[in-house]
Each structure stands twice: as structure tokens, then as C-alpha cells.
Amino acid sequence: MRRGNIIKLAMxxxxxxxxxALSIKPLVDPEKGIPLGLDLRGGVHLVLQAxxxxxxxxxxxxxxxxxxxxxxxxVNEMGVSEPIVQADYDKKRIIIDLAxxxxxxxAVSILKTTxxxxxxxxxxxxxxxxxxxxDARASQNPAGEYAVDLTFTADGTKKFAELTTKxxxxxxxxxxDDQLLTAPRVNxxxxxxxxxISGSYTTLxxxxxxxxxxxxxxxxxxxxxxxxxxVGASLGVDSLNKSIQAGLYGLIFIFLFMLVFYRLxxxxxxxxxLVYALIVLWVFWxxxxxxxxxxxxxxxxxxxxAVDFNIIIYERVKEEIRAGKSLRAGVESGFSRAFITVxxxxxxxxxxxxxLFLFGSGSIQGFALTLMIGIVASLFTAITFTxxxxxxxxxxxxxxxxxxxxxxxxx
Amino acid sequence: MEKNGHPATYEEVKKIxxxxxxxxxxxxxxxxxxxxxxxxxxxxxxxxxxxxGIDFKGGTMLELTFKxxxxxxxxxxxxxxxxxxxxxxxSNENTSVLIRTEALxxxxxxxxxxxxxxxxxxxDKSTLKEDKVGPAMGQELTRNALWALVIAMxxxxxxxxxxxxxxxxxxxxxxxxxxVLVVVGIFSIFxxxxxxxxxxxxxTIFGYxxxxxxxxxxxxxxxxxxxxxxxSYEDMVDxxxxxxxxxxxxxxxxxxxxxxSVFILGGESTKIFSLAMLIGVFSGAYSSIFNASQILVEIKxxxxxxxxxxKAKHA
Numbered sequence: 191m192r193r194g195n196i197i198k199l200a201m202x203x204x205x206x207x208x209x210x211a212l213s214i215k216p217l218v219d220p221e222k223g224i225p226l227g228l229d230l231r232g233g234v235h236l237v238l239q240a241x242x243x244x245x246x247x248x249x250x251x252x253x254x255x256x257x258x259x260x261x262x263x264x265v266n267e268m269g270v271s272e273p274i275v276q277a278d279y280d281k282k283r284i285i286i287d288l289a290x291x292x293x294x295x296x297a298v299s300i301l302k303t304t305x306x307x308x309x310x311x312x313x314x315x316x317x318x319x320x321x322x323x324x325d326a327r328a329s330q331n332p333a334g335e336y337a338v339d340l341t342f343t344a345d346g347t348k349k350f351a352e353l354t355t356k357x358x359x360x361x362x363x364x365x366x367d368d369q370l371l372t373a374p375r376v377n378x379x380x381x382x383x384x385x386x387i388s389g390s391y392t393t394l395x396x397x398x399x400x401x402x403x404x405x406x407x408x409x410x411x412x413x414x415x416x417x418x419x420x421v422g423a424s425l426g427v428d429s430l431n432k433s434i435q436a437g438l439y440g441l442i443f444i445f446l447f448m449l450v451f452y453r454l455x456x457x458x459x460x461x462x463x464l465v466y467a468l469i470v471l472w473v474f475w476x477x478x479x480x481x482x483x484x485x486x487x488x489x490x491x492x493x494x495x496a497v498d499f500n501i502i503i504y505e506r507v508k509e510e511i512r513a514g515k516s517l518r519a520g521v522e523s524g525f526s527r528a529f530i531t532v533x534x535x536x537x538x539x540x541x542x543x544x545x546l547f548l549f550g551s552g553s554i555q556g557f558a559l560t561l562m563i564g565i566v567a568s569l570f571t572a573i574t575f576t577x578x579x580x581x582x583x584x585x586x587x588x589x590x591x592x593x594x595x596x597x598x599x600x601x
Numbered sequence: 602m603e604k605n606g607h608p609a610t611y612e613e614v615k616k617i618x619x620x621x622x623x624x625x626x627x628x629x630x631x632x633x634x635x636x637x638x639x640x641x642x643x644x645x646x647x648x649x650x651x652x653x654g655i656d657f658k659g660g661t662m663l664e665l666t667f668k669x670x671x672x673x674x675x676x677x678x679x680x681x682x683x684x685x686x687x688x689x690x691x692s693n694e695n696t697s698v699l700i701r702t703e704a705l706x707x708x709x710x711x712x713x714x715x716x717x718x719x720x721x722x723x724x725d726k727s728t729l730k731e732d733k734v735g736p737a738m739g740q741e742l743t744r745n746a747l748w749a750l751v752i753a754m755x756x757x758x759x760x761x762x763x764x765x766x767x768x769x770x771x772x773x774x775x776x777x778x779x780x781v782l783v784v785v786g787i788f789s790i791f792x793x794x795x796x797x798x799x800x801x802x803x804x805t806i807f808g809y810x811x812x813x814x815x816x817x818x819x820x821x822x823x824x825x826x827x828x829x830x831x832x833s834y835e836d837m838v839d840x841x842x843x844x845x846x847x848x849x850x851x852x853x854x855x856x857x858x859x860x861x862s863v864f865i866l867g868g869e870s871t872k873i874f875s876l877a878m879l880i881g882v883f884s885g886a887y888s889s890i891f892n893a894s895q896i897l898v899e900i901k902x903x904x905x906x907x908x909x910x911x912k913a914k915h916a
Contacts, residue, residue: 229870232727237738299707415707416738420731428728429868444855451851455903484798487863487871491805491878493813494859497853500814505848513609531819534764535812541756542808546801549749551742554801561805 195585202579206465217471223409225272225472226289227482228558230430233270233289234297235552239415239416240282249282253410258284263406264300272347283416294420296399303367304412305403309353310363317353317362320369321344326404328397329386336397337388338404350558366400409518419552433486440490444497451505459500459577466496466571473563484557492564496540502535513580518584532572536565611840616844621784625839628895635779635892642786644775651789654701654796655732657746659739660687661705663713664730668723670695681718683712692869704735704840743879744801746825753804755876757811780810783884786909807854813849813889820845821894834901838894846890851884906911 217223228235240249240257259278261284265273274287289298309318325341342350353362354376364371364387372387391397444463448456470489476482507524515523543565546558615621624631655662676689676698687702705713710733718724734742754774761770781803788795820841828837860882864875 222873239737295711302707346804347669359673364659414735416735418731418733420729421727422727422729424725424727425730429672429870432866432868433863433871434867436862439866441858443858443862447851447858481872483868484801484874487867487874490859490863495809495852497855501848501851501855505845505851509609509844531816534819535815537732537760538757538811538815539805539808542753542804542811545749545753545756546804549745549752550797550801551745554797556797 195582196249199579199582199586202582203461205462206468209468210464211385213468213472224471225478225480226426227480227485227553228289228419228426229421229553230288230426230481230486231289231430232421232434233287233415234294235419236288236298236301236415237417238284238286238302238413240284240411240413243411249411251279254279254282254284256410257413257503259304260407260409261286261301263279264402267402267406268297268300270297284413290423292423298415298418298420300350300399300402302415303403304409305406306365306367307404308363309350309363310365312355312360312362313355314363318342318346318349320404320408322349326401328394328401330387330394330504331386333388335388336391336394336486337386338391338397338401340387340404342383344383347381350383351381353380366440371400396595408417413451429483429581433490437486437490440492442494448500453496454500454583455500455507455580456505458576458583459497459504461579462500462576463493463496465514465575466568467493469571470560470564470567473567474560479559479563480556481560482556483528484553484555485560485599488557488560489564492561492568495536496564496568496571498535498567499532500576502532503572503576506531519583521580525580533567536569540565562565603626605761609837609844614840614843623839624842624891625835625895625898628891628898631891631895635639635888639779639782639786642789645786645789649789649792651785651795652674652792654794654799655704655734655739656797657739657743657795659704659734659736661700661702661734662730662732663700663708663710663725665700665717666693666697666728667721668696668725669721671698671721675721676700676717679716680713681846683709683716685709685713704733727830741858742797746797749800749804751806753807761815761818764815765822769818769822769897770902772893772896772900773811773818775896776814777807777810778890779888779892780806780884781883784881787880788877793876794881795872796873798871799877802874802877802881806885809882810888811886813853813885814893817842817845817889817894818897821897835898838898840893842890849886849890853882856882 199355206578221228238257238261240254242249254277258275262273265275265288268288268291270288270291272289274285278285279282286301287299289295305320307320307323311317319330322343323340323346324343327339329337329339329481331337341593356374358379361373361375363373372389387400391400425527441463445460448459450456452459471494473479477483503524505527510524510527511517511520540562543558543562547555547562550558609617658914671691672695673689673691680687680689680700685705687700690699691791692695692699692700700903710731754777757777758770758774761773784806788799797903821838824837824841828834857879860875860879862878863871867875
């Protein structure tokens with residue numbers, strides 16, 4: 191009996207150690223591990239609000255749909271890994287998350303620009319628009335200038351041929367939104383449907399930006415920035431390191447605390463804390479839960495609360511033993527009775543977490559989610575793992591002096 | 602052969618705890634202490650209110666680290682030169698700057714950053730932190746936060762009423778309000794910035810404070826069922842509080858350990874959250890042990906009198 195329990199216990203310890211060793215790499219892998227939020231990786235979170243049209247017509251769902259597609263196209267051109275573009279049709283917003291973008295300022299300016307391209311005749315009438323274009327590419331012309339090469343659609347080619355024929359020798363204006371890009375003089379009619387905008391770009395990058403804007407099309411509505419959160423990349427990494435450090439220190443101190451105050455069961459509690467942490471991290475990985483700074487805080491907090499479960503059970507077990515039950519009976523009844531207490535207490539924290547999740551936004555939701563996952567996981571760990579280990583430990587030596595469990599019989 | 606002892610009696614419980622003192626009898630002392638802590642906070646709320654961050658008021662917050670030391674005057678002057686006003690905070694031995702101003706359009710924001718760069722010097726672009734919340738968004742966040750608080754409180758009252766009794770729910774909620782007032786009061790007195798993470802902390806304190814209180818109530822519920830007619834309700838509650846004392850103190854300690862870790866070692870952005878939580882958890886533990894059950898006793902003793910008279914008639 192005794193040997194059987196020792197073997198089972200030893201195997202459990204070994205299993206957990208191996209699990210921990212094997213888990214570290216896949217969980218922290220930057221590509222396939224637990225996804226990190228903006229505040230840990232750096233990046234930009236943007237909420238664009240569609241403004242009602244100048245002539246008073248309301249913004250339709252169709253508009254938002256189109257805007258989302260256009261913005262997605264622009265975002266994809268930026269080469270950001272895992273961009274997220276979402277539409278909120280009720281509030282007429284587009285939410286964009288760009289993690290790890292190298293130049294957040296450029297990204298923001300590209301995304302929020304309406305980008306209406308217009309070709310205007312010398313009187314200022316709009317003759318051609320962005321949708322008459324098939325393509326726009328940044329290039330460097332033979333004169334060494336940076337430029338945007340435009341290719342017109344069949345329809346656009348016709349219109350452009352008309353424009354250049356009619357106004358030969360005069361100046362036409364090419365505008366992006368209300369900003370004049372260039373005002374070239376028409377030297378000859380252009381019938382092939384190509385044009386080049388040059389003269390105002392000082393770097394290839396600048397030309398490329400405008401090319402992206404023209405290519406993706408103009409937004410059907412103008413957008414303002416309702417919310418912007420920007421975190422520099424190294425700030426993100428710094429925050430991540432700091433919070434990992436906080437977590438580790440917290441864990442160590444709790445370990446020591448449980449050891450001193452609960453002795454043998456304390457060791458069991460510390461052991462099951464490790465399993466608990468492992469389970470929670472794997473759940474994050476499985477459900478692609480994005481880890482944010484408040485999320486890590488929530489995780490660390492839930493460690494403190496997970497220990498709570500053990501403490502409730504142990505205090506109950508101590509009482510049962512003091513009331514005269516044997517070690518084994520004390521553990522059993524302690525567990526069953528304490529379970530009711532724990533459920534009631536943890537449900538209330540779950541209520542708080544759920545409300546936060548439903549009413550919060552962004553990183554607050556991250557916090558609520560990790561807190562709730564933590565509570566459920568701690569219940570699970572306690573029911574399965576802790577109980578098993580405690581039973582095994584007692585089974586090794588049922589007549590062990592209860593002082594090991596923190597109860598002095600002579601009271 | 603199993604020994605079947607007895608669950609601890611009131612006398613035995615008293616003996617186990619060397620520092621025992623009758624908590625329930627001295628309850629007016631505890632109510633007094635609580636008022637002493639809450640009243641300054643309430644006065645401060647009326648006089649100076651809370652220092653609301655941009656999450657609720659709307660605005661732009663910029664955090665930059667320069668390669669040299671700066672002064673508040675230099676920053677304020679630079680801001681004025683582009684027509685802006687706002688609060689400036691220095692940290693990191695005067696190299697890091699935290700600017701709070703009205704919500705800036707992209708153009709204005711770029712103007713400000715360029716001005717700072719020209720007048721003061723280079724700043725590290727990779728550690729730039731920026732938050733901009735438009736006024737409409739700020740109002741929305743405020744509304745959501747208030748709704749969250751109200752709904753969470755309502756749900757908790759329902760849950761405790763179902764699992765225990767309505768009287769317990771009221772006592773628990775009063776203890777909870779006490780905790781919230783303590784945290785909000787202290788944040789008002791010291792004018793710490795209140796941002797979205799503060800709301801998260803308050804809601805977590807909700808959950809935690811009720812959690813704590815429920816543990817004690819669970820014991821009261823268990824002991825109440827075993828009560829005999831001659832037993833004093835007060836003594837039974839006092840016994841319940843002391844039976845759960847070790848557990849109450851130890852769990853608060855473990856949560857405080859984790860919170861202190863986050864407060865001291867975590868980054869700047871979790872400081873407000875962990876500070877609020879630390880205050881709330883302390884207060885939560887205090888109110889669970891010294892207030893919640895005592896309020897229960899108060900309420901029960903006031904509604905018991907009429908029914909006692911009725912019982913005598915039937916006897």
C-alpha cells in the first residue's frame with residue numbers, strides 16, 4: 191500500500207516536470223505560441239469613426255463594408271503580421287489592430303486618409319476619379335525622380351484621352367483629397383492610358399504610400415480617429431519582461447508562504463500551483479487568447495486566488511482532524527465540505543469577471559478573460575489534481591504525526 | 602477504528618486563537634473606524650472629485666523618453682508654442698515625459714512632436730507610448746463602466762440571496778460599498794489618475810470582497826442551522842468569524858503577495874491597477890471580518906424582536 195502510493199506520487203512529479211520542460215518552447219514561440227497583445231509587442235490600435243457625409247446623407251452599412259475592405263487592402267500592403275480589421279456596424283466604426291508595425295505613424299496616416307484621387311481641368315471641374323484607375327505603382331523615372339505610375343481602365347483611358355486632347359497646352363490638376371499632388375502641363379494627348387505623377391516625392395517611400403492609397407481606392411466616407419493606442423516596440427518588450435518577473439517573484443513568495451504555514455499540504459499546494467499555471471497557459475494557447483498587460487496581471491492575481499482554494503480546504507481538514515477524525519477521514523470530509531464554500535465564493539468573482547468582459551473594451555476584456563479562465567482552471571485543478579496528490583500523500587503514511595499537517599493533537 | 606470527536610465548541614475556538622477578542626460585541630468600534638476612513642474620502646469627492654484620466658474625459662496622452670534631461674517648464678513652453686495646454690509629469694530621472702492634453706488631431710499631434718524634437722532634442726521612437734481617446738469614445742467608456750458596476754452589484758445581490766438569505770445579501774453589499782468608498786476616497790484625496798484599469802480593479806474588488814464575505818457567511822449559515830433556541834445569535838456569529846479567521850488572513854496574504862509583486866515589479870501601466878487592488882483587498886478583508894457579519898447581527902437583532910413576541914404568544 192505504502193510503496194504503491196510512493197510510486198504513484200513519484201510518477202506524478204516526474205510527469206509534471208516533463209510537462210513543464212516540454213511546454214516552455216511551444217508556448218513562448220513568437221509565431222505559434224500564445225499571441226501577445228499590442229502593449230506587450232508594440233503596435234497600433236486604431237478605432238476609426240465614420241463621419242456623416244457633407245450633404246447630410248447617413249452612413250450606411252454598405253459604406254462601412256466597403257470601407258472595411260479598402261482598409262484591409264491597405265493594411266495588407268503594410269506587411270504586418272496578423273493584422274486585425276473589424277467592423278462595428280452599429281456604431282459605424284472600423285477597429286484596426288496592427289501588432290509589431292515598424293512605423294506606426296505612417297500606418298495611421300495611410301489608414302485614415304480618405305484618398306479621393308481627382309483629375310481636374312483648368313476650370314477645376316472633376317473629370318476623372320480614382321475608380322477610373324486600374325493600377326498605381328511607385329517608381330523612379332529616367333530623370334531620377336520618384337513618381338507614381340498610373341494605369342487607367344478602358345473607360346478611364348478614353349476619358350483621359352479626351353481630357354488631354356481638349357486641354358492641350360494647359361495645366362490640369364491632380365489632387366489627392368484636397369491636396370494638390372502635381373499640376374502638369376499637357377504637352378500632347380495621351381491615348382495609351384498611362385500617366386506619371388512626379389515632382390513632389392522626395393523618397394520612394396513617399397511615392398509608395400500614395401500608390402497604396404490610390405490602389406486601394408478611396409474610402410466612401412471620411413473617417414476620424416475615435417481612439418488610438420500606440421505602444422513602441424521596445425516598450426512592449428520591456429513591459430513583458432517586467433510582468434514575467436513580477437509573476438515569478440509572486441510565485442516564489444507564495445511557495446514559501448504555503449510551505450511555512452501549511453507544511454506538507456503546503457508542498458502539495460505548491461505542486462498543484464505549478465500544474466494550475468501550466469493548464470491556464472495551455473488554455474490560452476489553445477484558444478488563441480491574446481495576452482495583454484492587464485491580462486498578465488489578471489493571471490498573477492488568479493494565482494493568488496487559486497491558492498485560496500487550497501487554504502480553504504486545508505483549514506477545513508485541520509478542523510476535521512482536530513474534531514477527532516483520522517488523517518484520511520479528515521482529508522476526505524475536509525474536501526467535500528470545503529468544496530461548497532469554494533463554489534459560492536468563486537462564483538461571485540466569476541460574476542465580476544463576466545460583467546467586466548461584457549462591458550469592458552480591449553485590454554480590460556483581456557483581464558476579465560484571464561481572470562475567469564484562471565478561476566475555472568483552479569477549480570478543475572483542485573478537484574482532480576490536488577485531491578489526488580493529497581490522497582496519495584496520506585496513503586503513504588496514514589499514521590503520520592498530524593504535526594506534519596499543522597495540527598497539534600494535544601490541543 | 603475511527604475516532605468520532607465533536608466539532609469545536611465556542612470555548613475551544615476561543616482557546617485556539619491566542620489573540621482572541623470578541624469581535625461582534627465590539628462592533629460599534631469597527632463601524633466607527635470605518636466611518637473615520639470613509640468620511641474624509643467622501644468630503645474629498647465633493648470638494649475636488651476624482652482625477653479622471655483620458656479614458657473618461659477624452660484627450661491625448663503622450664509618453665516620450667528623451668536622450669537628455671528635461672524640465673517641466675521647457676515642455677510646457679513647447680506645448681504653448683503650438684497652442685496647447687496640458688499636464689506634464691516627469692519620471693526616470695527627468696528623461697521621461699508624460700503629457701496629457703485635449704484630444705489631438707493627427708496634424709496637431711505631429712506638430713507637437715516635431716516641436717518637441719526641434720526645441721528639446723531627439724526622443725526614442727521605439728519607446729513612444731500614445732493614447733488618444735476622442736470625447737465621444739470617452740463618454741461611451743464612462744457609460745459602460747457605470748453600467749458594469751450597477752449590473753455586477755445587482756447580480757451579486759441575486760446570487761447571495763439565492764444561496765443564503767436576502768439579509769445576508771444586504772450585509773454583504775454594504776460591506777462591499779464600504780470597500781469601494783475607501784478605494785475611491787483614497788484616489789480622490791491623493792488625486793491619483795483614474796483610468797480604465799481602475800474600473801477593472803474596482804470590479805475585481807467587488808468580486809473579491811464578496812468572495813471573502815461569503816466564506817464567513819458560509820460558516821455562519823452552517824452554524825446557524827445547528828443553533829439551539831437558547832444560543833445567542835451574536836455568539837454564534839462571533840464563533841463563525843473566528844473559525845474562519847486563519848483562512849481569511851492567509852488568503853488575503855497570498856493575494857497581497859501577488860499584488861505587491863505586480864505593483865513593485867510590473868511596469869508603469871499596471872501601477873494604478875495594482876494600487877487600487879491593494880487598497881481594495883486590504884479594505885475587503887477588513888470589511889469582511891469586521892463589518893459584514895456585524896451588520897448581519899445588527900439587522901437580525903432589529904427584526905427579531907417583533908417575531909420573538911409572536912412566538913411567546915403561541916407557546
